[in-house]
Amino acid sequence: MKPLSLALASLVVVVAACSKDPPPATQTTAAQPETETKTATNVEPKSATPAIPAVAADAPDAELGKPAPDFTLKDLDGKETKLSSFKGKVVVLEWFNPGCPFVNKSHTKGTLKEAAAKHAKSGVVWLAINSGAAGKQGAGLETNKEAVKKYAMANPVLLDEGGEVGRKYNATNTPHMFVVDANGTLVYRGAIDNSPDGEGETPTGGKLISYVDEAVAAVTAGKPVATAETKAYGCSVKYATK
Incomplete structure (x- = not known):
């Protein structure tokens, strides 16, 4: 009986060890989207930069010291x-x-x-x-x-x-x-x-x-x-x- 008990105990340890391995891998995988999301968030303000000329377009067309608007x-x-x-x-x-x-x-x-x-x-x-x-x-x-x-x-x-x-x-x-x-x-x-x-x-x-x-x-x-x-x-x- 002792050999059988020892064998069962060893099997439990192995199964427990296998069941503990996946969580770190899962955590690592879950962490990747967070990194991507942060990166995407950081990029968004840069993509908004081209909108600045649209504001300048509202400025008066005729300005002293600059080319007179053609017509x-x-x-x-x-x-x-x-x-x-x-x-x-x-x-x-x-x-x-x-x-x-x-x-x-x-x-x-x-x-x-x-x-x-x-x-x-x-x-x-x-x-x-x-x-x-x-x-x-x-x-x-x-x-x-x-x-x-x-x-x-x-x-x-x-x-x-x-x-x-x-x-x-x-x-x-x-x-x-x-x-x-x-x-x-x-x-x-x-x-x-x-x-x-x-x-x-x-x-x-x-x-x-x-x-x-x-x-x-x-x-x-x-x-x-x-x-x-x-x-x-x-x-x-x-x-x-x-």
Whole structure:
């Protein structure tokens, strides 16, 4: 009996030893998914990094010292005008609304009167842009054609009824002026002058200053624009309601 008891005892020890071996292996296997999960968790923030440019895309398109946003708009004759086609020349952009009293005063009595014609003599391109939506003040083909005759405008008037270009430049008023240098860089934005009445009769500080004239003169001479930004005055741009 003793030999049999010893044999049974040995068998129990062997079986017990075998039953103890698997758990460590099982624990090791279970630990692997945890490691993978942690690794995957650590990788997720990295994969989110490309989303950063999407935030930057919401920043204003037109920024001083940077390339002026390109655009293509049709003039009153249906001819397309592309900003980048004038690279190599200084370009003035004038946000325009013939129904706005400030625009009317400036074009008949103030700084805008014959301004485009004066600058054209030195090779400056002057583009008037109307971002008013259809049916709003100063909008429409015929209204703008009448204004061209009234103000004796020789420069193109471009229609932006959808307001895409106006919003690119964050044009808020009429008139709102922008100057682009020969390299296509935006160098000035703001008011046409320092006389918020539009007529040039009550300039701030007593002396009438055309900020556009100063900006054009500076870039033509290869100098930085001393006053690169001012607050525009006038009527609000009559954008389409979103």
